[in-house]
Amino acid sequence: MSAPFADRLHGAVEATGTPIVVGLDPHLTLLPEEYAVARDGGAPRAERAAAMESFLLEVVDLCAGAVPAVKPQAAFFEVLGADGVAAFERVVAAAKAAGLIVIGDVKRGDIGSTAAAYAEACLSGAERGHMCDAATVNPYLGSDSITPFIDACRAADAGIYVLVRTSNPGGADLQALELADGGHVAEHIARAVAGWGADLVGESGWSSVGAVVGATHPAELGALRELMPRTPLLLPGYGAQGGTAAGLAAAFTDGPHGALVNSSRGILFAHAKGPSGGHWKDASARAVTAMREDLAPLFRS
Amino acid sequence: MSAPFADRLHGAVEATGTPIVVGLDPHLTLLPEEYAVARDGGAPRAERAAAMESFLLEVVDLCAGAVPAVKPQAAFFEVLGADGVAAFERVVAAAKAAGLIVIGDVKRGDIGSTAAAYAEACLSGAERGHMCDAATVNPYLGSDSITPFIDACRAADAGIYVLVRTSNPGGADLQALELADGGHVAEHIARAVAGWGADLVGESGWSSVGAVVGATHPAELGALRELMPRTPLLLPGYGAQGGTAAGLAAAFTDGPHGALVNSSRGILFAHAKGPSGGHWKDASARAVTAMREDLAPLFRS
Numbered sequence: 001m002s003a004p005f006a007d008r009l010h011g012a013v014e015a016t017g018t019p020i021v022v023g024l025d026p027h028l029t030l031l032p033e034e035y036a037v038a039r040d041g042g043a044p045r046a047e048r049a050a051a052m053e054s055f056l057l058e059v060v061d062l063c064a065g066a067v068p069a070v071k072p073q074a075a076f077f078e079v080l081g082a083d084g085v086a087a088f089e090r091v092v093a094a095a096k097a098a099g100l101i102v103i104g105d106v107k108r109g110d111i112g113s114t115a116a117a118y119a120e121a122c123l124s125g126a127e128r129g130h131m132c133d134a135a136t137v138n139p140y141l142g143s144d145s146i147t148p149f150i151d152a153c154r155a156a157d158a159g160i161y162v163l164v165r166t167s168n169p170g171g172a173d174l175q176a177l178e179l180a181d182g183g184h185v186a187e188h189i190a191r192a193v194a195g196w197g198a199d200l201v202g203e204s205g206w207s208s209v210g211a212v213v214g215a216t217h218p219a220e221l222g223a224l225r226e227l228m229p230r231t232p233l234l235l236p237g238y239g240a241q242g243g244t245a246a247g248l249a250a251a252f253t254d255g256p257h258g259a260l261v262n263s264s265r266g267i268l269f270a271h272a273k274g275p276s277g278g279h280w281k282d283a284s285a286r287a288v289t290a291m292r293e294d295l296a297p298l299f300r301s
Numbered sequence: 302m303s304a305p306f307a308d309r310l311h312g313a314v315e316a317t318g319t320p321i322v323v324g325l326d327p328h329l330t331l332l333p334e335e336y337a338v339a340r341d342g343g344a345p346r347a348e349r350a351a352a353m354e355s356f357l358l359e360v361v362d363l364c365a366g367a368v369p370a371v372k373p374q375a376a377f378f379e380v381l382g383a384d385g386v387a388a389f390e391r392v393v394a395a396a397k398a399a400g401l402i403v404i405g406d407v408k409r410g411d412i413g414s415t416a417a418a419y420a421e422a423c424l425s426g427a428e429r430g431h432m433c434d435a436a437t438v439n440p441y442l443g444s445d446s447i448t449p450f451i452d453a454c455r456a457a458d459a460g461i462y463v464l465v466r467t468s469n470p471g472g473a474d475l476q477a478l479e480l481a482d483g484g485h486v487a488e489h490i491a492r493a494v495a496g497w498g499a500d501l502v503g504e505s506g507w508s509s510v511g512a513v514v515g516a517t518h519p520a521e522l523g524a525l526r527e528l529m530p531r532t533p534l535l536l537p538g539y540g541a542q543g544g545t546a547a548g549l550a551a552a553f554t555d556g557p558h559g560a561l562v563n564s565s566r567g568i569l570f571a572h573a574k575g576p577s578g579g580h581w582k583d584a585s586a587r588a589v590t591a592m593r594e595d596l597a598p599l600f601r602s
Contacts, residue, residue: 027414041427075411075418079426082387089382107411109439110376111469113328117376125380126342138410140441140464142471163441168412170443177489178481185486188478 003202005134005159006232010204010257012068012101018292019256019299021103021234022063023264024072024091026052028079030269032280049083052076056091059268062285064098069260071103071234072132089130102132103234103260107163109138115145119152123160134159136212136234139189146196150209153200159208159232162193164224167214167237186220190227197231206232206257213251215243215261222250233259238291239266245294256299263291304503306435306460307533311505311558313369313402319593320557320600322404322535323364324565325373325392327353329380331570333581350384353377357392360569363586365399370561372404372535373433390431403433404535404561408464410439416446420453424461435460437513437535440490447497451510454501460509460533463494465525468515468538487521491528498532507533507558514552516544516562523551534560539592540567546595557600564592 003011013019028039031052037043038051056072063070072091077084095102108118122135137149137160149160165175165186175186190211197209207230213221215237225233233251237243238261251259266273270287271280304312314320329340332353338344339352357373364371373392378385396403409419423436438450438461450461466476466487476487491512498510508531514522516538526534534552538544539562552560567574571588572581 025415027418045428073411073415073418075409075415075422078386078422079418081390081422081426081428081431082383085379085386086383107409107439108376109410109441110374110408111467111472114326114374114376117328117374117380121376121379121382125382127346127382130382138408138439138441140410140439140475141467141469142474142476144469144471146471166412166442168442168445170445170447171412173443173493174441174486174490175443177486180479180481185475185478189475192474 002157004157004200005153005208006200006206007202007204008133008157009068009101009159009232010206013256016066016068017256018067018295019260020067020288020291020295021069021071021260021262022059022067022267022288023105023236023262024056024059024070025264025268026056026076028052028076030265030272031055032271045080046083049080049087052080052084053087053090057094058281059284060091060095060098060100062281062288063100066288069101069103070095071105071262073105073264092132093129096133101134103161104132104135107136107138109141109145111141112144112148116148119149123149123158124152124156131156134161134210136161136163138163139192143192150196150200153208159210161210161212161234162189162196164189164193164211165213165217165220167216167241167243171214186224187227190224193231194228201230204257206230210234212236215248216241218247218250221248225250225253234262235259236262239263245298249298252298261295267291303458305458305501306454306509307501307507308503308505309434309458310369310402310460310533311507314557317367317369318557319368319596320561321368321589321592321596322370322372322561322563323360323368323568323589324406324537324563325357325360325371326565326569327357327377329353329377331566331573332356333572346381347384350381350388353381353385354388354391358395359582360585361392361396361399361401363582363589364401367589370402370404371396372406372563374406374565393433394430397434402435404462405433405436408437408439410442410446412442413445413449417449420450424450424459425453425457432457435462435511437462437464439464440493444493451497451501454509460511462511462513462535463490463497465490465494465512466514466518466521468517468542468544472515487525488528491525494532495529502531505558507531511535513537516549517542519548519551522549526551526554535563536560537563540564546599550599553599562596568592
């Protein structure tokens with residue numbers, strides 16, 4: 001790879017004119033009819049994984065050129081064990097070959113030498129073809145659990161997105177706790193994220209150390225952005241989880257850069273919600289266009 | 302499976318008379334000479350994974366009957382991608398077939414439907430052969446990220462170990478933060494763990510919802526045990542990370558039950574530290590015996 005993650009992402013957003021990241025969350029039970037074998041628990045696992053992979057390769061095909069990035073969610077692949085993981089690798093490789101930025105949504109986090117193994121597995125391994133451009137990581141284990149991922153960012157021009165304030169209701173249980181020194185846990189982590197990323201700011205002005213902040217928390221977004229002014233955000237929870245475009249304004253004070261807005265089910269399974277008839281891929285393509293139009297007012301000057 | 306995780310674990314500790322869990326952390330660079338192909342980056346990945354698997358099957362063989370449990374660390378398998386994950390599945394299946402309790406050290410954590418997919422991948426999937434008996438999980442995303450794992454515990458007689466206070470120095474960064482309402486983050490999580498596990502206490506008196514507390518924090522162990530009186534603990538950090546048997550007394554107020562003490566490198570790679578000569582497996586077996594003797598005074602009445 002040829003440039004820091006942050007700068008490559010900046011270029012991809014520039015080229016496509018939108019900050020959409022399509023979440024590749026292949027819930028097996030929701031796949032279109034032509035991939036029905038994937039949801040048949042009685043079918044051989046390898047066949048199920050192959051059907052899931054075929055579906056996702058079609059999704060990658062419709063994303064290429066239309067959006068800057070995709071975000072495969074490891075859990076839905078791991079449900080199919082080693083066969084699912086093999087599919088994950090091939091989907092990542094296909095997305096990269098199609099010019100998409102790939103953010104592996106793996107939410108890994110562990111102590112030093114183990115975190116280094118995860119970083120090698122996701123980001124900096126020698127077999128480059130299926131390495132992700134960036135990965136999501138969990139900060140519960142502290143600085144020395146993040147350092148190996150940052151080392152991988154340097155070594156492989158990769159990026160990370162640290163969980164700061166997640167989109168789910170239960171995210172508040174820990175992340176919204178008030179600290180004795182003032183502020184909340186999420187704000188404390190946000191400050192740490194800004195520090196971890198300070199040395200990894202690229203020519204674009206953005207760091208390769210990003211943060212996950214739920215699109216479901218518009219009231220907190222501004223304060224978190226202030227604590228992380230050079231941190232690219234990853235905003236899940238738009239659409240299905242209730243996040244709206246209007247609520248994301250604080251993330252886009254600087255044009256379409258600075259944040260990616262994720263949609264998973266709203267795009268992958270658009271056919272299940274819209275009027276029946278027509279091919280699923282057309283419904284998904286229309287959902288991408290609708291999302292692009294919905295977000296555009298946020299950063300039209 | 303026939304009984305709640307907590308009760309099966311209790312029986313396994315009873316049968317072997319020791320609370321040792323052997324961490325299966327196959328650092329490729331540390332494998333004995335006869336598995337050298339595993340560390341050869343130029344060798345085909347499947348061959349490297351096969352060598353790693355052969356090593357671990359020997360380790361499982363020496364653990365069977367000698368200790369109650371093994372804890373494969375997912376990261377070191379994932380370094381070898383889908384081939385490594387296939388090896389993980391076969392090692393888990395072999396360990397279970399040998400009568401060992403298997404704790405998958407995966408440290409997963411994600412929002413609802415994704416957490417459900419991880420729980421299915423690790424604990425409650427239909428292909429039972431390679432499902433783990435328990436898994437480690439990360440609490441950063443809150444209650445609704447833990448619920449799907451608890452559902453899996455019920456459905457599959459499985460267990461979880463929630464990260465509370467990890468063994469690494471950086472663990473303090475978040476876990477030792479003082480809260481405005483008093484106490485630390487780790488104590489807050491400990492209270493939540495006790496609540497999550499209250500309905501899953503088996504006939505042994507222990508819950509199937511456990512907690513990870515580093516053996517490197519003897520001063521905190523007593524207070525955390527008080528907050529989690531029925532919670533089985535998983536204590537990493539003994540040996541290589543500096544934890545001593547004497548520091549673990551507060552975890553064993555009730556005999557050898559109530560906690561598992563993990564050793565990974567100290568057992569797997571004992572040959573690299575001891576006097577040269579002899580087979581690695583003999584060195585590992587001696588390390589298990591030495592650890593058993595080191596821990597015994599803790600719960601000898």
